[in-house]
Amino acid sequence: MSIRVGIVGISGFGGGEALRLIANHPSFELVYAAGEGSAGTPLINRYPGVPHKLAGLVIEKWDPESLPDLDVLFASLPTGTSAEALARVPDSVKIIDIGGDHRHVDGWTYGLADVWPEQIKGATRVANPGCFPVATLNTLAPLLTAKLIEPGNIVIDAKTGISGAGRGGGNSKFGYAETNENLQPYGLLRHVHMPEMEKTIEKMSGGSAAGLVFTPHLVPMTRGLLVTIYCRGRTTTEQCLDAARSCYADRPFVRVTDQPPQTKWVSGSNLSLVSYAADPERELVIAMGVVDNLGKGAAGHAVQNANLICGLSETTGLEGAPVWP
Numbered sequence: 241m242s243i244r245v246g247i248v249g250i251s252g253f254g255g256g257e258a259l260r261l262i263a264n265h266p267s268f269e270l271v272y273a274a275g276e277g278s279a280g281t282p283l284i285n286r287y288p289g290v291p292h293k294l295a296g297l298v299i300e301k302w303d304p305e306s307l308p309d310l311d312v313l314f315a316s317l318p319t320g321t322s323a324e325a326l327a328r329v330p331d332s333v334k335i336i337d338i339g340g341d342h343r344h345v346d347g348w349t350y351g352l353a354d355v356w357p358e359q360i361k362g363a364t365r366v367a368n369p370g371c372f373p374v375a376t377l378n379t380l381a382p383l384l385t386a387k388l389i390e391p392g393n394i395v396i397d398a399k400t401g402i403s404g405a406g407r408g409g410g411n412s413k414f415g416y417a418e419t420n421e422n423l424q425p426y427g428l429l430r431h432v433h434m435p436e437m438e439k440t441i442e443k444m445s446g447g448s449a450a451g452l453v454f455t456p457h458l459v460p461m462t463r464g465l466l467v468t469i470y471c472r473g474r475t476t477t478e479q480c481l482d483a484a485r486s487c488y489a490d491r492p493f494v495r496v497t498d499q500p501p502q503t504k505w506v507s508g509s510n511l512s513l514v515s516y517a518a519d520p521e522r523e524l525v526i527a528m529g530v531v532d533n534l535g536k537g538a539a540g541h542a543v544q545n546a547n548l549i550c551g552l553s554e555t556t557g558l559e560g561a562p563v564w565p
């Protein structure tokens with residue numbers, strides 16, 4: 241029997257990627273698509289390449305009080321705009337929130353699926369981690385749990401593709417002329433993902449993450465996200481790689497590589513690649529991670545979480561290889 245799902249925010253980058261994955265998912269049937277400005281548009285007008293079976297769907301105006309019979313709702317709305325409306329969704333509908341309104345919020349499970357799948361399985365309200373946090377936390381989890389690095393001394397230098405900013409509205413600053421052949425640091429000192437990363441690093445390590453530094457950079461590519469993380473610890477490259485291999489031995493989406501990972505290696509997939517270089521003499525560890533910001537950073541992770549809460553195999557609908565080149 242198929243599982244009836246809906247996507248609100250389907251016209252956006254996160255919602256569009258959720259549509260692509262759900263359209264090919266063997267157990268999910270998309271029965272509801274919603275938005276604001278795009279409401280009233282046939283899905284096929286918005287996405288001319290949508291599979292025939294979904295061509296008849298029309299994007300509805302988002303209204304939690306008039307949902308059809310649904311098992312799972314994927315919410316991909318701008319952070320800050322979803323909490324009030326999602327609180328009105330009936331309890332019988334499971335929710336995966338791709339946006340940032342419910343991370344580490346009471347009543348919601350933090351859906352870091354590659355690290356804590358068992359904590360997610362029984363949940364009905366799942367907050368997907370942010371794109372930078374998932375790349376960072378998947379990379380650091382083995383080092384923190386094996387106590388190979390100090391949790392209070394972590395510096396994250398991150399790079400993201402432009403789609404990380406969403407399609408945006410009329411005032412978007414992410415047009416071609418502004419982003420092509422340009423590199424921009426942003427969010428200095430107070431990026432919105434800092435609290436989420438601090439809390440989870442503390443949970444993983446049992447120590448304080450007070451010294452955390454995080455600087456993201458916008459780079460002129462469509463998809464992809466790389467974190468290069470500088471940490472303190474007297475360990476070797478092999479010890480870090482071994483810790484990660486053991487941590488992720490049975491996990492389907494995290495790959496440990498002894499080469500510095502590249503964003504294209506995961507493009508279009510739900511994969512997360514991690515690698516490490518360590519110099520024990522200098523007590524320096526460089527931890528690296530890549531994800532597709534729309535895949536593991538958003539919709540791929542959301543489908544993985546939905547699989548977990550629906551009792552499906554975690555990899556269902558997510559086994560496609562990355563797009564190369």
Ligand SMILES: NC(=O)C1=CN([C@@H]2O[C@H](COP(=O)(O)OP(=O)(O)OC[C@H]3O[C@@H](n4cnc5c(N)ncnc54)[C@H](OP(=O)(O)O)[C@@H]3O)[C@@H](O)[C@H]2O)C=CC1
Pocket residue numbers: 248249250251252253254255274275276277278279302316317318319321338339340370371403404405406407408409533534537538
């Ligand atoms: N882009 C990324 O890589 C990632 C995004 N996220 C998070 O996912 C969420 C969505 O991001 P993204 O897809 O990039 O953003 P976009 O700007 O691309 O899309 C936003 C979507 O929200 C809809 N929307 C906006 N306001 C309303 C409203 N009042 N009622 C109903 N629908 C509304 C828009 O619909 P319409 O066009 O119909 O108005 C649009 O479909 C954000 O919280 C973002 O932070 C998380 C991880 C990664």
Ligand SMILES: CC(=O)N[C@@H](CCC(=O)OP(=O)(O)O)C(=O)O
Pocket residue numbers: 319338339340369370371400401402403404405406427432433456458
């Ligand atoms: C390039 C760019 O602007 N990226 C976004 C990614 C954040 C995001 O998508 O996360 P939430 O789900 O937490 O809102 C940013 O840095 O805010």
